[in-house]
Amino acid sequence: MATFTAARAASTFPIFQPPHGSGVLCCAWGTIEVAANPVAADFYALLKLPKGATVHGGVLTSDDLDTNATETLDLDIGWLANGVDAADPDGFGNLGVMGADTVAGVKPESGYQFPLGGRFITDGPITFGADTTVGVTCVATAATFAAGTLTLRIYYTTP
Numbered sequence: 718m719a720t721f722t723a724a725r726a727a728s729t730f731p732i733f734q735p736p737h738g739s740g741v742l743c744c745a746w747g748t749i750e751v752a753a754n755p756v757a758a759d760f761y762a763l764l765k766l767p768k769g770a771t772v773h774g775g776v777l778t779s780d781d782l783d784t785n786a787t788e789t790l791d792l793d794i795g796w797l798a799n800g801v802d803a804a805d806p807d808g809f810g811n812l813g814v815m816g817a818d819t820v821a822g823v824k825p826e827s828g829y830q831f832p833l834g835g836r837f838i839t840d841g842p843i844t845f846g847a848d849t850t851v852g853v854t855c856v857a858t859a860a861t862f863a864a865g866t867l868t869l870r871i872y873y874t875t876p
Contacts, residue, residue, distance in 0.1 A: 718740045718756075718757070718758035718760070719756075719759050719760075719848050720759070720760045720761075720762060721749060721759065721760070721762070721841050722762040723747040723748060723761070723762060723763045723764070723817060724747075725745075725746065725747040725748075725763070725764050725765070725840060725844065726762040726763055726764050726765055726850055726851075726852065731757055732743050732764070732765050732766070732767045733767065734849055736741040737841070738775040739771040740741050740755045740866055741874060741875075742773070742872055742873075742874055743770075743872070743873055743874065743875065744870055744871070744872055744873075745764045745765065745766055745770075745803065745851075745868065745870075745871045745873065746764060746868065746870040746871070747762075747763030747765075747851075747852075747868070747869055748751075748866055748867065748868040748869075749761055749866070749867050749868075750764070750785075750864065750865075750866055750867075751779075751782055751864060751866070753755065753862075753864075753867055754859050754862035755782075755790070755792075755855035755858060755859070756855060757829040757855055757856060757857060757858065757859050758854065758855065759854070759855040760763050760797075760803065760806075760852055760853070760854050760855075761852045761853045761854075761855075761867060762797070762844065762850050762851075762852050762868035763852045763853065763867070763868075763869040764838075764850075764869060764871060765848055765849065765850050765851070765857060766845055766849045766851060766871060766873060767848055767875060767876050768802070768821055768845065768846065768847050768848050769844065769845070769846075769876045770844065770845050770849070770873040770874070770875055771842045771843070771844040771873055771874050771875070772809075772831060772833070772837065772842060772843045772844075772845075772871055772872070772873045773842050773847075773872050773874065774832065774833055774837075774871075774876065775809065775810075775832070775833040775869065775870050775871040775872055776793075776830065776831065776832050776869075776870050777787035777810070777829060777830070777831045777853065777867075777868070777869050778792055778820060778828065778830050778831075778834070778867075778868050778869065779828060779829040779865055779866060780828050780829075780864075780866055780867075780872075781827045781828050781829070781863060781865065781866050782815065782829075782859055782861070782862060782863060782864075783815060783857075783861060783863070784861045784862075784863045785796060785858055785859070785860035785861035787860060788814050788816055788858060788859070788860060789857055789858065789860040790814065790815045790855075790857065790859035790860070790862075791812070791813060791814050791815065791855070791856035791857035792812050792815055792853050792854065792856065793806050793807035793810060793812060793853065793854045794808075794809040794810040794812065794831075794835070794851070794852075794853055794854075794869065795807050795809055795810075795835070795851070795852070795854060796827075796832065796845075796849050796850060796851045796852075797810055797844065797849070797850045797851075797852075799831075799846070799847040799848060799849045799850070800847050801836055801845070801846030801847040802833070802845055802846050802847065802849065805835075805836065805850025806836050806837045806854045807854070808835045808837070808843070809833045809835045809836070809851070810831060810833055810834040810835045810837075811834070811835060812831055812834075814857075815829055819849060828865075833871075847861065851871060852869070853867060853869065
C-alpha cells in the first residue's frame with residue numbers, strides 16, 4: 718500500500734476558509750497524475766476540507782486508466798480519520814469496476830465521470846468536525862493500465 722498526495726492535499730497547502738457567512742457554495746478540488754498501475758490499498762490524497770464543511774455534492778473525473786475490454790480497476794472515494802470523524806474509505810462512493818465506455822447523449826468521450834455516492838446518497842449532506850483529507854482508494858488493480866490524470870471536486874458550504 719502506498720499513499721500518493723496531490724499538491725492541494727499536502728500538509729503545507731492552506732485550507733480555504735470562506736470569508737463570508739454560511740450558505741456560500743465552495744469547491745475544493747485536487748488532481749494527480751497516476752503514473753503507475755494502482756494496487757490494492759493505494760490511497761490518492763486529493764484535497765482537504767475545512768472543519769465544519771458540509772458536503773453537498775461532487776464529481777470524480779479521470780482519463781481511462783484501464784484500457785482493457787474487460788476492466789478490473791476498482792476505485793472508492795472517501796476520507797481519512799481526522800481526530801473527530803472516523804475514516805470511511807468509500808463514504809462518497811464504492812464505484813466498483815471502473816467502466817470508461819461512452820454513453821450516448823450523456824458522456825460521448827471515454828474516461829471516468831462519477832458523481833458522489835455512498836453515504837452522501839443514503840445520509841444526505843455530510844458535515845466534518847475537523848479538517849479532513851479526501852481521496853481515492855484502489856480496491857483492485859487495472860487489467861491493462863494506462864497513465865492518466867485523476868481529479869476530484871467536492872462542493873461544500875461552511876457554517
